[in-house]
Amino acid sequence: MAGKSSKGSKRLLDLRGQTWWFRMAIPASCRDYFSGKTMYLQSLSTSDLKQAMAQRDILEREVRTLFARVKSGQVISSDEEMAEERGRIYREVISVTRREGDNEALHEIVLAAEEEERSLKAKARERFSRALSGDHPVDHYFEAYLASIKLAPKTTAERRGVLNRFARWCLAEKLRLPDINRRTAGRYVTEAIEPMDRSTAKKHMTALRGYWEYLLMRGHVEGELKDSPWAGQEVASKKRRVERGEREEERPYTEDELKRLLYAPFPKGIDPEWEPLLRDALMISCLSGMRQAEVLTLWVEEVHDNVFDIQQGKTEAAARKVPIHPALKEIVTRRTEGKQPKDWLFDEVAELRDPGDTFGKRFNRFRKLLKVDDTRPGKRRSLVNFHSARKWFVTQARHAGEPVETIKDVVGHKADKKKDITFGVYTTGASPAQMKACVEAVSLPEAAKS
Structure with a gap:
């Protein structure tokens, strides 16, 4: 399979005692900078392989960037x-x-x-x-900031891209860190962010505000948190009138689309070995509401006592126990049989350099070949994608009359403590029986009879 390495999921990792270390060869052209050393070593301060892999993916990009800077002469004596x-x-x-x-x-x-x-x-x-x-390029502290917030690798890469776009604008405008005040920030919002789709604009504003809060807290720029040039820089609404198609958002699958994805003959143009992976992952998401990353990175030991025991995820609420739907028992049995506790349930992706990205691209090709697509003018992504399975689960559970609070607990959405004191503060969540009933209230559409 493309992308495999000899060490698989433990690529660039070295277990010393109970601690994982990051280990990468230093190019010959960079060794003078590293005092003649041939190997870059850094403790990851964890015994957990999953955490080590997540840190490894971030650190690898940073170290490769450092090597490139050393080679180009940007990093000097x-x-x-x-x-x-x-x-x-x-x-x-x-x-x-x-x-x-x-x-x-x-x-x-x-x-x-x-x-x-x-x-x-x-x-x-x-x-x-x-x-x-304090006279630095605006991107001087990007990597230190990104390392401090400890987001998922995919989210970190997305935020780095947002910040790099701002850095390129500043470079073109000949602006450095001390030049960024409320006026220059407002100009960037007007010129670069306001024309964006509203959800994309929100991501850009979140990244820029977060970066400046970090700079202020660490004393890299003068002032207090209230002095951030991004504070109050709301993206102006272009108009109040809503035109046809403007409120179209990503959506759940229709019944016909889901039937095609689950039961149609596997399309030509994709390696047939990918069929079990694509369809098993889709079924699990449809019958649990789990995110793509949560499905793909499950360990065998996290599938026990009739639950998917999710230990980490996108948010604090992501760690949860999701009851295993009866329709998934065959998949679970097949994928756990003969494996060790820390083997991946989806072992096909364990050795890929970026499992989520590779899977996502294959899944998108799979659904497009089956004519499951909903691309609209002005929208970067199709309105249907793998995440539509999670949306489908939530929709089906709601239509089955399951309580909203229970559905939130199953899919890992946190109650808003400010808006709902009762469920946000005074409860510990749905009971296992309630969550089991919620999951089992959802069922897949049946395949068409031939």
Whole structure:
């Protein structure tokens, strides 16, 4: 299968005692920067393979980027980097001392910073001076910010793309970190974000606000959280009138679409070995409401006592026990038989470099070949995709009369504590019996009789 490596899911990972380490060979052209070392090593501080794999995927991109920067000369001598770090530390100390109002101490620190700046050589002095003044490119702290928020790899990549788009705009406008104020932020919102689809615009605003909150909290830019140039930068609604098609959103499958995906002859143009994977994953999502990533990354030990015991996920509410629908028993038995506890239920994707992305592309090709598609002008994605299975489950459960609160618990949606104190604060969720009844209230459409 394409994308396999000799170590499979443990690629670039090394277990030392009870701790996983990230291990990558350093290119010969970069070894001087790393003091002659041939291997880049970093402890992942976890014994959990899933967590290690998620960290590995993020760290691999960052380290490869670092290697590329070293090769291109963007990352230079350690003396210059040390000068930049010293300038940054001085800046933070000056900021704290100024807030405390200790003018005498502030004077002494500023004098010390000026003395150190004068003692440095030209390039090191420039790096020190820029760090001291906070004068960096806007993307200077991107990777530190992304590492701090610990999102899923796919979400991290999406947020990195959003921030990189802003960085490219700033580069074209010759703007650096100190130049970003309410006016320049407002101009970016007007020029780049307002023309976007509203849901896309919201993602961009969330990423930019989050990045600036990080910069303010770490003292990389001056001010308090309320001083963020993105605070209050709401995307203006273009018009109040709604035209035909404007409110069209991603939707559940129709009964006919789901029948084609589940029962139609497997289309030519895709490796037939993918049929069990695509259809098994789809059935599980349709009868549990589980997200694509939750289905694909299940371990055998997480399928027990008639539940899918989801240990991690997109949100805090994602960790939950979902009852296994009776119609899924054959799939579960077939996929767990003869496997070890930490083997993947869907072992076909365990050795892929990016299981979710590869599966998603294959599934999209599969549904398009079966003419299950709903692409509209102005919409980047089809209104039907794998996530439509989750939407289908929620819709069917609601039509079966299941309580909304129970459906939320099954699919991993958190109750809004501000809007619903009773269910958001005073309950611990649906009982196992309620969740089981909710799952079993949903059934797949029957195949057409030949």
